[in-house]
Amino acid sequence: MKPTRAIVITGNGTNCEMEAAHACRLGGFDETVIAHIAEILSGEIRLDDFHFLNLTGGFLDGDDLGSAKAQANRLKNAAVAGGQEKLVDQFTRFIADGKLILGVCNGFQLMVKMGMLPGFDGEYLHQTVTLTHNDCGRFQDRWTYLKTDSSSPSIFTRGIDRGLYLPVRHGEGKFLCDSDAMLARIEGEHLAVLRYSDAGYKEATMEFPANPNGSTAAIAALCDPTGRLMGLMPHPEAFVHYTQHPRWTRENLPEEGDGLIFYKNAAEYVGKNLI
Amino acid sequence: MANRIETALRDGVRDARGERIKREIEHFLHLEVEEVRTVDVYTVDADITKDELELAASGPFSDPVIQIWSIDRPLAAGFDFAVEVGFRPGVTDNVGRTAREAVAYLTGRPSAAGEGVYYSVQYLLKGHLSLADIEKITTGLLCNTLIQRYSILAAPDFTEKGGFPASVPKVSGETKAEVREIDLEVSDEELMRISKDGVLALTLDEMKIIQSQYRDPKVLAGRQAFGLGAKPTDVELECLAQTWSEHCKHKIFAGTVQYEDEQGNTQEIKSLFKSFIQRTTKDVRERMGEKDFCLSVFKDNAGVIKFNDKHSLVFKVETHNSPSALDPYGGALTGIVGVNRDPFGTGIGAKLIFNTDVFCFADPFYAKALPSRLLHPRRIYEGVIEGVEHGGNKSGIPTVNGSLVFDDRFAGKPLVFCGTAGFMPAVVNGLPGHEKSIKPGDLIVMTGGRIGKDGIHGATFSSEELNENSPVTAVQIGDPITQKRMFDFLIRARDKGLYRFITDNGAGGLSSSIGEMAGECGGCRMDLAKAPLKYPGLNPWEILISEAQERMSLAVPPEQIDEFLAMALRFGVEATVLGEFTDNGVFHMLYGEETVAWLPMEFMHEGLPPMQLPAKWTPPQHEEPVLKEKADYTGDLQQLLAALNICSKESVVRRYDHEVQGGSVVKPFTGVANDGPSDAAVVRPLLDSFEGVVTAHGICPRFSDIDTYHMTANAVDEALRNYVAVGGSLDLVAGLDNFCWCDPVQSEKTPDGAYKMAQLVRSNQALYDVCMDYNLPLISGKDSMKNDFYDGTTKISIPPTLLFSVIGKIDDARKAVTMDVKRPGDIVYLLGTTADELGGSEYLALLGSVGNKIPKVDTAEAYVRYQAYHGAVNQGTVASCHDLSDGGLAVAAAESAFAGGFGMTLDLSRVLWKGDIAGKSDLVLLFSESASRHLVTVHPEKRAQFEALMGGTCFASVGVVTEGQQFSVTGLNGATVVKADLAELKEAWQQTLREL
Structure with missing residues (x-):
């Protein structure tokens, strides 16, 4: 059987490529490659050879024009060496091929600013939502409780019981839509996969610090209607083993961290559908 | 002509930056x-x-949501004053x-030379404010005039002029x-x-x-052979000034000290560095013998020790005090991205x-009032x-450990470690990773950013006191992304074996980095005209020392x-060949064909005789407070x-990503509500292994007012505990030592230099004694x-400060212990x-006094106990452990209790006492800061095992x-001397800096 292959794109300020690749391996991918954007633009590495694309956390171009803006511009406009193709063509083909993309933190910001999410009506290059400065005006590193929408089509969160406990580490995580209709459609189609909530995962919350950024409707994650593309501000790759939990010395925790399920689900989906 | 693109938030979108x-x-x-609202301006x-302008404005420069x-039309409306910075x-x-x-x-065209985009921010202020108020806000908050420029327009003027004109801050030259x-050949004056x-x-x-x-x-x-006359060129003089600066040469630590103690005994110390610091390492290593784990010490940008058979650990701590005093943001940013280059440029790269x-x-x-030029703390x-x-x-590097230390004398210069x-x-490509070499004929290559006038005289200016005329050019602003790109490239180049030697460009710029590299093989020849510049107009000496x-x-x-x-x-990193290394013994600089500096290496590196430094120790006597x-x-x-x-620094710490790279095991905050202060950090550098790196530090400048010997002993002990x-x-x-001192060289400006020098000697003595x-x-x-x-009238000297950092290992990170109490019934x-x-x-500081009874470290007793405790940790008998430092037992116990979310009772009569019983009291037991103590909780089931260990x-x-x-807490006579709800104590601890 062909191997399941994950790719993690790095370069220009991504920071979480190591732990994202580690999570892919733990999740069950046969092969995981950390590819520098230079190696993709030079044509050495092609997205077509992979099934699962990770856009990881970091500070792409320093977030200098707003988080991930410069990279969104680069991906849309940069050409791949040795052919007629633009890099964005590889992305749209990847999506059309029914493959998986997970954007975490800066990767989520990149996905919304490229227009890949929410991806209504097959439109993956038109921005309709955004992620902007936290209401508190500052970067925050803190752990958050995330209530799952069990009706969401996201393939990444399948099997999650009530919710997840994961860290956020961002200055621009406040989710906003361009219109109330957009928000209604996102909520109506259950695309708001995760919401910041109380510790019991009962109610979504707008209270700081449980909701660290003031996101509309406490939205922490978003998927497209196919469920194959997902972005989230919290970091699933940062909690794949119990020693990463802030209270592991005082709570009896299982070996695996809450975030690993994203990568297990991705590997399982790829194995069943794309091989 | 330049165009202005402005972007502003849509109505109804919260302006978090403006609100702040x-x-x-x-x-x-x-x-x-x-109200304050903000507009981004791209010129x-x-x-x-x-x-294309419209594509840029609607594309990368703005968020349509x-x-x-x-374009070329102001967006501002509904304000009283506009300030553009x-x-x-x-x-x-x-x-x-x-x-x-x-x-x-966007355009598909690389930008031409001289083309640029310049960023500024427009602040729109609304309210009953005078022009003077606006000036105050601008210079006091919005704009650091050293590095930034501003203009102010009142609303009517703004309308009349059609907003701010497009202004291009291009360096002309x-x-x-x-x-x-x-x-x-001139007079001494x-x-x-x-x-x-x-x-x-x-x-x-x-x-x-x-x-x-x-x-x-x-x-x-x-010199004549290369067309140079008898007078030094500015390139040569500047190069010597950098190489010989206190910052680069450490003349005080290398000097000869005549030390006189309080008994009148005198001693000549030839180089504090060699006599104490280097000797510590040499003697400890000798004693460790086979167990020696040091791989590279003092000779490279950072120290290297063994982590396991396959990996080595590298560590360096730097300061960036003087630049941070002038431009706190840029100075500190440069401090951190600067120290990043030290381990990166150690060995063959880390x-x-x-x-x-x-x-x-x-x-x-x-x-209170501050001298001019000093920024408000x-x-x-x-x-x-x-x-x-x-x-x-x-940069994607987790900040895992740190401290904030406060003393009003740091208004004179903040310390930024x-x-x-x-x-x-x-092993990298068959050679030890911590080693590197240069062969004559190897090419001199510079990678990364371009050279500008920024940071000229950084090394020499930080070798003087801060004064009214401290140069503006000494300040730089770091660019973490350019550096990150360079590191991404270089680490891959390292693994491919594409270079033989790497080092950082820090203080002194190329004069220092290439000067030191040339020392490895015995010379170099470099053409300064080949160096890539940010803008034209730099003279050769500026290129060399920028x-x-x-x-x-x-x-x-x-x-290669x-x-x-x-x-x-391919990786978008600029790399330029500037010349080649030689073995002819000369540091030879050209500008094109012309020789602009010809300096024998021996003179550069060995030409300076040691400084002569008097030091006389007179123990200070402080008033002994009468404690009721x-x-x-x-x-x-x-x-x-x-x-x-003592208070919680959480509002600061949460702003630092302490978890990126995924290896964090003991985080800065721990406990039931993730808000108890950890003593040290544990990190797993390899995600598929449980071997952990542990780092901690000690710093206690307050003790320097009594005796720097004990200040140092306590700092080392605090780090280790x-x-x-x-x-x-x-x-x-x-260990790593970072000394931040006030000028200890006796002079007119520093009449108490001999005392400050003696403080430095005593600190070094303690460093040797305790580390041994x-x-x-x-x-x-x-x-x-x-x-x-020093501005001619007011002098502010910092208290002598030693930051002692430690780095080491925990074999199994799953055995790490945190400071929060875990469950009721555990024994304290x-x-x-x-x-x-x-x-x-x-405690005495609260009363405004210093006292004299400084904590003394009993290293022999402490070391045995630390070893026993480590055994108890390895056996899994310890539920929690917190170090006792500022505020003593009462503070440590309260912190452990509220971090764990359970109450605690303590009985002071059971605390082990040392020394004259006459000094024993509830107050002293609660608040004394005696060294080497830990507060530990143990589950009753583990009691016997713990006590045996x-x-x-x-x-x-x-x-x-x-x-x-x-x-x-029950006092010595059986009465309750402290009683409080955990919530009250936690609130007291959290409120001080919460809003900052």
């Missing part, structure tokens, strides 16, 4: 403002069509640089390539004027040494795994914290240069918990010796003894963890 400015104006300038100075944009010409403008790149991607000769006016920071003796070098016929003959930060500030709520606090936040977070650890393979950031220097074998340069190009015993100390405990040096607390192994732990007893080799360090402010133990040692304590050491069970939410 509004809060700060009200909080710190005490002015009422109705595009490029050959670009209107369509929340922003609107305009942008950078001065030549100052690093990261947003502008990214914007320029974005335009190039032509290639001058001017080389001056400096006549040194004239020599000193040359040094002072040129910010050379050379003494008269040093100027005279240079003068006589240029009288040497052999030197003159050598991946960076964590940062540590320690900042020393004056009270951010300082309300609050502004320094804000700027430094934000600078290091951006530098660390954007930034540390970075790296991780490298033990401290423009984000640059590494490498030696690349000629056969094509592959190296091709790979750099009280029946209840609850209020005192609450006051201590709220004290700046923090390290031990979380489970760090004593078999593999090393603790088996702690020193692997790297740094000194910063001129931490004073106090390890170590308590003595009447309130001198220099936080600790057998033979000083420890006592002093209390119990309780179900309730009360913290209570």
Whole structure:
């Protein structure tokens, strides 16, 4: 059987490529490659050879024009060496091929600013939502409780019981839509996969610090209607083993961290559908 | 013509940046403002069509969901005053640089020379404010005039003028390539004027040494062969000034000290560095024998120790005090991205795994008058914290450990310590990773950023006190993304074996990096005209000494240069061949064909005789405070918990990403609500292994007011006891010393130099004594010796400060221990003894006194106990452990209790006492800061095992963890002396800095 292959794109300020690749391996991918954007633009590495694309956390171009803006511009406009193709063509083909993309933190910001999410009506290059400065005006590193929408089509969160406990580490995580209709459609189609909530995962919350950024409707994650593309501000790759939990010395925790399920689900989906 | 693209938030979108400015104006300038809104301005100075401008404005420059944009038309409306703040010409403008790149991607054309995009921010203020108020807000908060420029328009003027004009802060200048000769055959006064006016920071003796070098016929003959005359060129003089600066040469630590102690005994010490620091490492290593884990000490940019058979650990801590005093944000940002380059440029190159930060500030709520030129401590606090936040977070390196230390003397100069650890393979391409070499014929290659006038004279200016005329150019702004790109490239080039040697460009720029590299093989020849410049107009000497950031220097074998340069190009990193290494003994600089500097290597590196430094120790006598015993100390405990040096720093720490790279095991905060203060950090550098790196530090400048010997002993002990607390192994732990002193050189400006020098000697003596007893080799360090402010009338000297950092290993990170109590019923133990040692304590500081009874470290007793405790950790008998430091037992116990969310009862009569019983009292037992103590909790089931493992050491069970939410302490006579709800104590501890 062909191997399941994950790719993690790095370069220009991504920071979480190591732990994202580690999570892919733990999740069950046969092969995981950390590819520098230079190696993709030079044509050495092609997205077509992979099934699962990770856009990881970091500070792409320093977030200098707003988080991930410069990279969104680069991906849309940069050409791949040795052919007629633009890099964005590889992305749209990847999506059309029914493959998986997970954007975490800066990767989520990149996905919304490229227009890949929410991806209504097959439109993956038109921005309709955004992620902007936290209401508190500052970067925050803190752990958050995330209530799952069990009706969401996201393939990444399948099997999650009530919710997840994961860290956020961002200055621009406040989710906003361009219109109330957009928000209604996102909520109506259950695309708001995760919401910041109380510790019991009962109610979504707008209270700081449980909701660290003031996101509309406490939205922490978003998927497209196919469920194959997902972005989230919290970091699933940062909690794949119990020693990463802030209270592991005082709570009896299982070996695996809450975030690993994203990568297990991705590997399982790829194995069943794309091989 | 330049165009202005403006972007503003749509109506109804919250302006978090504006709100923050509004809060700060009200909080710190005490002015009422109705509203502050902000507009981003991109001034595009490029050959670009209107369509392309619109594409840029609507594309990368704005977010369609929340922003609107305009071209050459102001968006501002509904304000009373508009203030626009942008950078001065030549100052690093990261947003502008990214914007320029974005335009190039968009148009498909690389930007032409001289084209640029410049970023500024427009602040729109609404409220009953006068023009004077606005000036105050602008210069006090919005704009650091050293690096930024501003203009202000009242609403009517704004309307009339159609907003602000497009202004392009481009550096104008032509290639001058001017080389001056400096006549040194002049009077002594004239020599000193040359040094002072040129910010050379050379003494008269040093100027005279240079003068006589240029009288040497052999030197003159050598120069003549390259067309140089008898006078030094400005390139040569500047190069010597950098190489010989206190910053680069550590003249005080290398000097000869005549030390006289309080008994009148005299001693000559030839080099404090060799006599104490280097000797510590040598003696400890000898004693360790086979168990020695040091791989590279003192000779490289950072120290290297073994982690396991396959990997090595690299660690360096630096300071960036003087630049942070002038431009807190830029100075601190440069501090952190600068220290990143040290481990990266150690051995053949290391991946960076964590940062540590320690900042020393004056009270951010300082309300007294300050000398002009000094920024308010609050502004320094804000700027430094934000600078290091951006530098660390954007570089993707977790900030795992740190401190904030407050003393009002740090108004004279803040201390900004930034540390970075790296991780490298033990073997790279068949050679030890911590080693490197240069062969004559290897090419000199510079990678990363370009050279500008930024950071000129950084090394020499920080070798003097801060004064009215400190140069503006000494300030730089770091660019973490350019550096990150370079590191991404270089780490791959390392693994491909594309270079032979790497080092960092820091203080002194190329003069220092290439000067040191040339020392490896015996010479170099470099063409300064080949160096890539940010803008034209730099003279050769400026190119040589510029401290423009984000640059590494490498030696690349000629056969590898094509592959190296091709790979750099692919990764978008600039790499330039500047010359070659030689073995002819000369540091030879050219500008094109012309020789501009010809310096024998021996003179550069060995030409300076040691400084002669008098030192006389007279122990200070402080008034001994009369302490009244009280029946209840609850209020005192609450006051201590709220004290700046003790209170929670969570509002700061949460701004630092401490978890990126995924290896965090013991985080800065722990406990039931993730808010208890950890003693040390544990990090797993390899995600598929449970071997952990442990790091901690100690710092206690308050003790310097009594005796720097004990200040140092306590700092080293504090670092090690923090390290031990979380489970760090004593078999593999090393130390780093960072000395920050006030000028200890006796002079007119420093009449108490001999005393300050004696303080330095005593500190070094303690460093040797304690590290020997603790088996702690020193692997790297740094000194910063001129931490004073002097404007001719007011002098502010910092308290002598030693930051002692430790790095080591925990074999199994799953055994790490945190400081929060875990469950009711657990027994509370106090390890170590308590003595009447309130001198220099936080408790006395509350009363405004210092006292004399300084804590003394009993290293022999402590070391045995630390070893026993480590055994107890390994056996899994310890539920929690917290180190006792500022505020003593009461503070540590309260912190452990409220972090764990359970009450605690303590009985002071069970605390082990050391010394004269007459000094024993509830007050002393609660608040004495005696060294080497830990507060440990143990589950009753593990009691026997724990006590057996600790057998033979000083420890006592002093209390119990309780179900309730009360913290209570019973005094010596059986009465309750402290009683409070955990919530009250926690609130006291959290409120001080919560809003900052």
